[in-house]
Amino acid sequence: MDFQKLCVSNQHSDQCDIASKTTDTTDQQWEQMCLPLEEPFTTPVPVPLESQTRPSKYGLKVTYGTDGWDTPVIWLVPDFIPGTGVGTLVSASMGLKTFVAVHLAGCITSGTPFLGMPARNGLVFYVAAEGASGLPRRLKGFELQNNADCGQKFVLITQPVSMVNDDERSALRQIIKQESESQNEAPVLLVIDTFSQCSAGIDENSAGQVAQYINYATQLANEFSMAVLIVHHTSKSGGYRGSSALLANMDFALESNRVKPESPIKTVVSVAKSKEGATGINAEFHLSPVELGLNDNAGRPVSTLVVTDAKLIEKDAAPHATRDIDMSIIQGQFTERPTDSIPRDQLLASLSAKFPEIAPSTIDKRVSQACSALVEMGILLEEKIGRNKAYRLKHSDSNIGDSDDNDVDDPLDF
Template sequence: MNSFVSNAFKKLISSKEYSLWTKVLNLRKRINTPLALSFGSLGWKNGTEWLIENYVPCRSVGFIFGDSQDLKSFLVAQWAFNLATGKPFGDLQVNQGPVVIVCAEGSNSFPKRIKAIEDKHCINVEDKIVTVNRPIAMLIQREVEMLHNLLHELKSTLGESPKLLVIDTFSQCSAGIDENNAGDIAKYINTCKEISEQHNITVLNIHHKNKEGKYRGSTALYGNVDFIIETKREKRNSSDTEEKISTKLSLTKSKDSSTDVSHMLDFSEKSLGIEDNFGNTLTTLVLDEVTSVQKTAKNSNNYAKDFIVSFLKDSDKEYVEQSDLNDAFKSKMPKLNISTIKKNISFSCRELINEGKILEQKSGRNKAYTLATCDLPE
């Protein structure tokens, strides 16, 4: 079978489809054009290939945006480590390969972040993470040519092509363009797409939010990229009441997959074992836990109803206030934030009322509940 058909596709293609592929190959030989062509539905079985499962596709262009304290750069350092070593990101698989980071806002902190992650996992990334220690002006031809040359050199030197190129940040590498001009944004993204296509690499831009909590710039940014990821800092307490350093990761746009994916990321401060020139211990943040928000919410909704019935049965109060149920449920599910707790309890109470298992008593905005019968199962 012709090399035009990938090895993965060979396993799926039927004899009828093979004859069509043969016809297409003959057509391509006769049609003299540099343009990439497809015919009909051929190739429909080729699914999405993930760089980071459910979040970042291979050979694509996207953005991750958040406020300055939303831990975007710490997350990207973790992803770089996962890709370089092949270690899963929580319960999500990764497509192992080298990573290039354009540290346009200063590279001094990045090696420290990688070192702390290496120490936590006792794995060294060796030469699989490469940093460019200055901005790359993505709309200046000679700058882009240098980036192309670097990617070619890395493929030759490392023996494999880098899988991910991170632009940290978009604003630093888009000097001279108007973020609110659709034409300027389209030129920038087209440059990213050319890099992606020529080097089979994913280009991930780090960007900031505006005052309204949305990404800065023209709507052309949202319309022209393959995926957009958002980070949002959240306050959460652990079971010992110590405040966690947490951010919520959400996929908000994806051309080829569902956006119903979100994870809570918990970080902690780690000492680097070195001091600054004034004798102060240097620290950085390291990812401790990755929790699927959908999975947690679904499990807690199923668990909340049983919890409410059990709690009301064991209570010595005739009616238990909803705020008490919230507090008690929080102690059982410390990984959930208080907003999710309140929604779970409120939803579950309504279901139990509709099922005739509990009764509600209202006093203004306050709600309290009691068992509707003493014949509930043990």
């Protein structure tokens, strides 16, 4: 089989390496070119017990009893991302999710702590399906801010890659194997940014097709003992866009909720789902502009936003963080209709859909608190539709937009 060529680059090179495999190269020959994952890399990979990998006579792998119960839990980032598995980072458009993903990648590739915790060090493969030219600047901003060096461990793929396309998926697999062998480093994270741009060939509202997509991503995660992080958008109602199978089939889910007003620029990242740990863990990320030391063609300094402060939110700060998250979700309802009034009942429904496990009475109270705060800040106006409350943006030309992160959420990137 001939594999489609993918363009791969890193922030220290203007050249592209083309990874391809021709029909003259057998699978056995290719395997011999790659280092085994267990020994050369600095991060140990747990090896399953023999019974866990023993196929039955029917060709299926089986285990018995409690085999494997004591296999160590390996984290990419403790409590946030497991060492192996598929998850998602979700936010509304302009929700700063790409900045959080780049910050995570920078920490992993440079050995910088993430939220004060050690991250598993290794290669990061970043599929930038849109706005790829801005990613190296954002990573450079991370290096300047943290006095760090990511080297060539950040491998940028500058075009969409669909998990359901056999040729593209196979080419991605060979790129990961080739870079792992040539750099003598373990691949620990694959970022797909975004799901929408890297899902050509499927209907994102089809449960079966979405499940197949996640299954292919899981195969890659298991093969390389790495995490796969899929960057995704919320729907207009604030929930996950597309089929519910997306969240249902994930091993973990992170949500980024941008906090307004933006002084400073910040977002709250929450663990919404975790098969290996607890949910409800919140972290706050503050972002600031950093000049990169060069000018654009108009002679103006080129800057980018970078995470300048990140911290876990303690339990006694959770109510404030919860209100900030609710305010961000409610503001997101005006993305597609900035000049319209939205009934309070609709805001209740959107928050209920976001947090189905929370009692309706609690949701009602949270909507009241968030809307009152937004009115006090001069962001929303309260009005009446009949006997019911409704809300409208105070200024119809609000800076809320509906574009992908890589295009517009960093006005300082040229």
